[in-house]
Amino acid sequence: MNTAMNTAMKIASILFLSCLPGVVLAQGVIPETLLHPPSDTWPGYHGDYSGERHSALTQINVQNVPELGLAWAFQTGQSNTIKSSPLVVDGVIYFTLPDNVYAVDARSGRQVWHYTYPPNKGFHIGSRGVSMYKDWLFFLTPDAHLISLNAGDGKVRWNVVVADSVKGYWTTMSPMVIRNHVIIGVSGDFDNLTGYLRSIDPETGKTQWQWNSTPPVGTPDATTGGMTWMTGTYDPNLNLLYWGTGNPTPVLTGGSRPGDDLYTCSIVALNPDDGKLTWAFQPSPHDTHDWDAVETPVLVDADFHGQPRKMLMQTSRNGYFFVLDRTSGKSLLTAPYGPVNWALGVDKEGRPIPNPDKEPARDGRLIAPDEGGLTNYRSPSFDPHTGLFVVDAHPSYGIYFAKPADGTFGWAGADYGVWGKGVLDAIDYQTGKIRWTHELGPGGSGAGVLTTDSGLTFTADSSGNFLALRTSDGETLWHSGTGSGMESSPITYELDGRQYVLTGSGGVLFAWALPDVLVKSK
DSSP states (O other): OOHHHHHHHHHHHHHHHHTSTTOOOOOOBOHHHHHSOOTTOBOSTTSSSSOOOEEOOOSSOTTTGGGOEEEEEEEOOOSSOOOOOOEEETTEEEEEETTEEEEEETTTOOEEEEEEOOOOOSOOSOOOOOEEEBTEEEEEOTTSEEEEEETTTOOEEEEEEOSOGGGTOBOOSOOEEETTEEEEEOBOTTSOOBOEEEEEOTTTOOEEEEEESSOOTTOTTOOEEOOOOSOOEEETTTTEEEEEOOOEESSSOOTTSOSOOTTTTOEEEEOTTTOOEEEEEOSSTTOOSOOOOOSOOEEEEEEETTEEEEEEEEEOTTSEEEEEETTTTEEEEEEESSOOOSEEEEOTTSOEEEOGGGSOBTTOEEESSOTTOSSOSSOOEEETTTTEEEEEEOOEEEEEEOOGGGTTSTTOSEEEEEEEEEEEEEEETTTOOEEEEEEEEESOOOOOOEEETTSEEEEEOTTSEEEEEETTTOOEEEEEEOSSOOOSOOEEEEETTEEEEEEEETTEEEEEEOOHHHHHTO
C-alpha cells in the first residue's frame, strides 16, 4: 500500500472515530505534561514523576464520598487480572493485559481500539501498563519485546527485542518516558541472569545506553540477578532517575556469592541521559529471602526534623521503611513497619544487618516477613497534608529451606508461607512510627493506594471491596464490592467538571463518580 493511500486511510479512521459520541482522540504527551500533569490527565505510571500517587482533585470528598457510584465498567473478556496502572490522555484511557493494549473513552467506557500481540511463549505473569511519548505508546510483551503503537489507532510503528526470552527473561513493567528516553527494565530470576536498565530512542527503537545491575554471567564469586521489573521515579531538577532492583541469584543460597551482592536489592540513582550511576543504597545486603527492593522510590520535598530536604522514601519488601536524602543516597531514617526478625540491627549507613542464623537451612528457619514480603509491587501513596506514607502491607511469617543438594542455580531452595494478613499502614515519615492501621483481611490485598487533597485514601481489601478511607485516621467512609480481587493501583482524573476514580478488578475496568445532581451542585 503506498504512502498516500495509507495516510488517507488513517485520516478517514480518525475522522470516523472522532464522530462517535463522547470520543476524544489522544493528542499526545510532551515533557511538560509529565512534569505538571493537568487534572484531566494521568500521563505516566505513577501519574507524575514523584511516585507520590497523590491527586489535587477534591470534588469527591469526605462528606460526599458515601454517594460514590459506578459511572461505567469496561469488560475485557480476558481471564487475566488487570495489573496495569492506566494512562489517561486527552479523554482516552490506555491500559494493558498480557499481549493486549486497550484504548477506551474516559467518559463512557466505549472501546476506541484494541491491539493484540501475536501468540508467544513468554511468561504471562502480568502487564503493568504502557507509557506515552508524543502520540506514540510503548508496550512491553511477555517475550521481552518493546512495541511502539500509534495512540490514535493502535497500529504498530516498530517492534524491537529488549531481552532474550529463550534464556529466561520476560518483561511486565510499564516503561518510563524521560524527555527522549524510554526506560525499560527486565524480569527473570528463575535463572542466573544479569539484570539491567536500558534506554530506548522513542523515534527509532535503538538502544541509547544500558546499565547492568550485576556483573556478567560467569564472573567468579559474583552474583547474578538484580532484575528491574517495576517503574522508577525521576527528579527533573537533579536530573536523576531512581530505580529499585531485585534479588540476587541463586535466590535462597548465598554461599557462591559472598559479600553484599551489589547492586541487587538496591535503590540506585542514575543519569537518564547516559545511564551513569550517581549513588546506590542497599536495603537488603546479601539477600537470601527473595526480597526485591523494586518497590516505588517515592520522591518527597518537605522538612525532615526541621530541615528542608529532598527525600526518597521506600517501604521495602524486607519489612523496613527507608528515608534517604535523594541528592546523596545517605540514610535519614530506617524503621520496621511490621513484624521483622531476620536482622541483627541497623548499621551506621542505615542498612539492616542480616542475621546469619536466619538464612534458609536444611531444618528450616521461621522468617518474618514471608517470601512475598511486607509489601510488594502494589504502589503506596504519600499525602503531603498529613505527612503520612500509606502502604498496603502484609504482616506474615514463612519457613525457608536450603541444602547443598539445591545447588547454585535459580531458586536453590524452598519456602512455605505459614501465616499472613493484609493491612493498610499509615507511616509518619518523620519517625517511622505507624499512625494508624486498617485491616484488609486474611491473606492480604494486591491493591495499591491513591490519596487526594480532599482527605481521602482509596484502596481495596482482600475480598475485592473497593474502599474509600479518611486519610487522617483510616476510618472507612465507603465501600463497594467488585466481584474479584484488585491487583492494581487506583488513579483519578477530571473531565467536563466530573471527577472519576478508576480501578481494575479481575478483567474489568471500573470508573466511579458522584451522581450528576451532586456534580452539578458543585
